[in-house]
């Protein structure tokens with residue numbers, strides 16, 4: 307009785323290369339590159355094969371070359387770097403398709419912003435509104451860190467209403483916008499906002515405060531459903547160009563079915579070029595409103611969609627009076643408000659739903675944890691992937707408590723445009739907001755996101771740059787809790803797949819996962835720190851489909 311040694315060896319060979327027969331005809335191979343897989347060992351490979359929507363193999367160019375035949379498309383990377391598609395764990399991009407916005411994401415010159423505005427006006431239809439709804443602040447303009455006075459806007463764009471909203475703090479309007487929106491000497495200040503007026507009582511064009519920003523935004527007419535669909539396609543294409551292939555959408559105020567419809571429409575037709583996972587957003591503000599929201603919770607059925615469009619739980623709003631705001635120190639944790647928060651999260655736990663809760667300041671995190679620990683005794687939450695979003699002031703002790711409950715953390719790059727202001731509000735505490743290094747070292751599950759579009763830029767390379775350098779747009783250092791670029795990349799890819807319940811499909815470049823990847827214009831792992839933010843995808847692929855290719859001159 308001799309063992310069939312040859313056969314044993316063959317079995318081993320097949321185990322090592324199980325995809326051989328199946329993948330022999332790859333649809334696409336990428337050769338001679340630097341494939342940063344972001345797998346558990348942070349393996350760097352040379353080549354990759356795609357079959358259908360998925361990665362068929364990762365290896366050396368010689369190995370991958372064997373998988374091509376006459377019909378295989380071959381891309382020679384010539385040493386270029388490939389990374390997994392970037393996943394944002396917290397953005398408000400579904401809502402952003404309401405308007406065909408102009409964006410100042412990462413624009414560091416005021417002169418350039420003015421040029422973009424004037425170019426847009428040239429191309430706009432008569433009477434079309436031109437709006438930038440946040441994502442920038444005056445401090446990012448290194449040539450001239452100022453806002454936009456009325457007379458300048460009027461000279462540049464006399465015939466279109468213009469609204470330039472800085473972060474979520476104030477909006478600059480031109481005369482056409484004031485007129486169309488019926489804002490004049492007699493208009494009263496909205497709650498939480500101030501319409502600035504000149505000596506003669508006329509509006510100066512500046513409207514301040516979150517209430518003022520919301521008041522102005524509500525005056526901008528919503529596009530038709532048809533235009534909305536076009537906006538969605540345009541927005542997703544823009545995000546693909548920045549390197550985004552998937553995100554978790556945290557909803558937003560005033561959102562309803564019409565916001566989700568364009569995405570559902572595109573996903574059903576296989577035309578949605580990013581993976582969009584969304585949370586059911588309700589924001590009750592009174593005990594009576596909580597009464598009305600509670601019956602909705604048992605009706606929730608997440609995970610009925612597909613790998614392009616799906617609902618993944620409840621959040622980020624819980625109970626409006628306990629929501630904190632990075633621009634205000636302190637936290638609202640009155641016992642009667644925490645009791646309403648408790649009613650919501652207890653129902654969410656009782657029905658086995660994932661929860662994403664917006665919380666920022668240290669005292670609020672403590673109050674939230676007290677309630678989560680109490681609820682956990684009634685309805686264990688550890689298996690439900692609950693998440694705290696933002697946690698700008700989370701402490702080590704709080705991270706320990708979160709770990710015991712299985713709560714993970716989403717951290718965001720909001721100081722990119724708010725950092726200078728945060729230093730005015732929070733003083734030296736701002737250096738640790740958010741505490742990337744502390745969270746990374748705690749071993750808790752965590753990931754990186756933006757919280758775009760109003761309060762931060764949408765560009766994921768800016769988010770990576772912020773986590774690595776602590777520099778806001780324009781270059782000022784505002785955060786000292788920096789991490790390595792490898793840690794940041796993991797947090798923006800593989801770690802975020804978990805928040806989407808997609809870790810088997812997304813987040814690293816490995817056989818069997820979706821071919822969601824970026825070919826970069828520079829090597830993210832070796833460029834100088836100050837160039838990380840300038841990184842651009844030459845090509846973006848989602849599910850094996852090329853959704854973005856940079857123009858080559």
Ligand SMILES: [Zn+2]
Nearest residue numbers: 622664695696
């Ligand atoms: Zn939030």
